[in-house]
Amino acid sequence: MPLTVTPQTNATRMSDEAIESKPSPDLHPSRVPRNFTQALSWMGIAICAFGLAHSFQYAVPLLLCYLVALYQLSRLGSSRLSFYAGFLVGTVSYAMHLTFFWNIFGPAAILLWMILGFWIGLFVLISHQLQSWPNKVLTLLPLTLLWLGLEYFRCELYPLKFSWLTVGSRFVEQSFWGTAHLGVYGTGALVALAAAYISSQPERRTFVSLIASTAILGFAGFISKPSEPTALELKHPVHVGGIQLEFPSEREIIRQLNSLVNAHPEVELLVLSEYTIDTAPSTSLLDWCRANKKHLILGGKQAINNTQYRNTAFVIGPRGKIVFTQAKSEPIQFFDDGEPAQSQKLWDSPWGKIGIAICYDLSFSRVIDELIRQGAQILIIPTMDVVAWGEREHRLHAKIAPARAQEYQVPIFRLASSGISQSVTAQGTIAAAAPFPGQGAFIVDTIQASDQGRLPIDRWIAAPSSLLALAACLFLGLQKARHLR
Secondary structure: OOOOOOOOOOOHHHHHHHHHHOOOOOOOHOOOOHHHHHHHHHHHHHHHHHHHHOOOHHOHHHHHHHHHHHHHHHHOHHHHHHHHHHHHHHHHHHHHOHHHHHHHHOOOOHHHHHHHHHHHHHHHHHHHHHHHOOOOOHHHHHHHHHHHHHHHHHHOOOOOOOOOOOOHHHHHHHOOOHHHHHHHHHHHHHHHHHHHHHOOOOOOOOHHHHHHHHHHHHHHHOOOOOOOOOOHHOOOOOOEEEEEOOOHHHHHHHHHHHHHHHHHOOEEEEEEEOOOOOOOOOHHHHHHHHHHEEEEEEEEEEEEOOOOOOEEEEEEEOOEEEEEEEEOOOOOOOOOOOOOOOOOOOOOOEEEEEEEHHHHHOOOOHHHHHHHOOOOOEEEEEEEEOOOHHHHHHHOOHHHHHHHHHHOOOEEEEEEOOOOOEEOOOOEEEEEEEEEOOOOOOEEEEEEEOOOOOOHHHHHHHHHHHHHHHHHHHHHHHHHHHHHH
16 A cells, blocks of 8 residues: 655644744743843843942932843743852842952952852742743742842841842832831832833833833932921930040040030930940949939940950940940851840830940841830940941941831931941931041930831741742752752
8 A cells, every 4th residue: 555645735834843943831932031142231231230229329220120130130041040140140249339348358258249149149040940930920929029038038047147238228228119117128029029020021011111110210219208307306305426436545535525525515325336445334434424424325345254255335324333235136247246145125214215236236127126126216326337447338337227217217326436427317317427437526416216116017028938938949959959860
């Protein structure tokens, strides 16, 4: 029986070619960076957007472009490429702003920059895996929770935690949208959600949506300004004064205290920096407070034994007695910064309940959250920022206090050894400041205690989101290990 061959029609051949060239279901064909040049372009956009947003006030909306670019990099052809691209973007972005790490740690700074970059690479990697979900809309919530969870874990929970240069803190610091009640992590998650939605659109709509959204954010940030406190709100104010002194002698301390009191006799509470003294307060300092009828807060060391101590803020009362102490909760990693505090308590002062956190403590929401839960109405932050660390470090550190004041709705008085010292209202406005390096500079302000602080909304969802993000990492790791078998 002869073999019959059915000739292929043009329609049949076209159908076969369509099946063979059908794109992978996990990637939208119009959303994949097509080549190496396009991937480099998105990497450049991410790095430039991050750098500009953390350098200029009205460039903050560019952080939306930064996150959109990260989502685009998650659509590279393989998980490995996505991770490397995100890792490189993160490392370069953080290194640009944390150049002072080199002054402090030397060549080890490279490793620290890379550790920060790793978390961005991890986010891009997991986002790449989520592209396999058939319904792009359903991935929006997981992507948002992923960003929130990884950022909170990186900033608050693991041993090398570092909370500077987050997306949300920059928006809150600049009072964009008035979203401080969401918290720095909640605000960052909201921006991540917007970026994920924009990235889910067809390519032609992406740029239009991105440009329009960035413009709207910029306009909102331009017109949104924190409200100023009125004189009617100052029912029982406290007159606070501080002096920027770095490793002063006791004679210099007393001389400067006398100068401040002579220039501003109305000051009731004086504040000096972390590590102003190297021990507990001496008899001379106690006698000075008794003679001048003033309260004084200053940083020193409280010995535990012959080899250990706690970095401690001492409060000396007008009778020449130490009336309160609070140790530092989060000693700085890699530094001889003492043992962590065993507990946190409030000082029940004549002007209300005052929470004292030392320097780096203000960077961590977990530390300040506890003070707010206890009812803190004012936060006072003795801080040591060494002159040698440079102006960039001082300016970055100074961004924390305005963001925290808006989050918690409590005033903050932050006294740094060499600047930048700040008195920040509960609305996040810097009412008074002393410059860098500014040795011997005074900062004086009248502060009204808040009726009640608040915890931002994100505090209820950040920790669970971290657990979900870690679970996703574990699942993907096990899946990869099973594939290698």
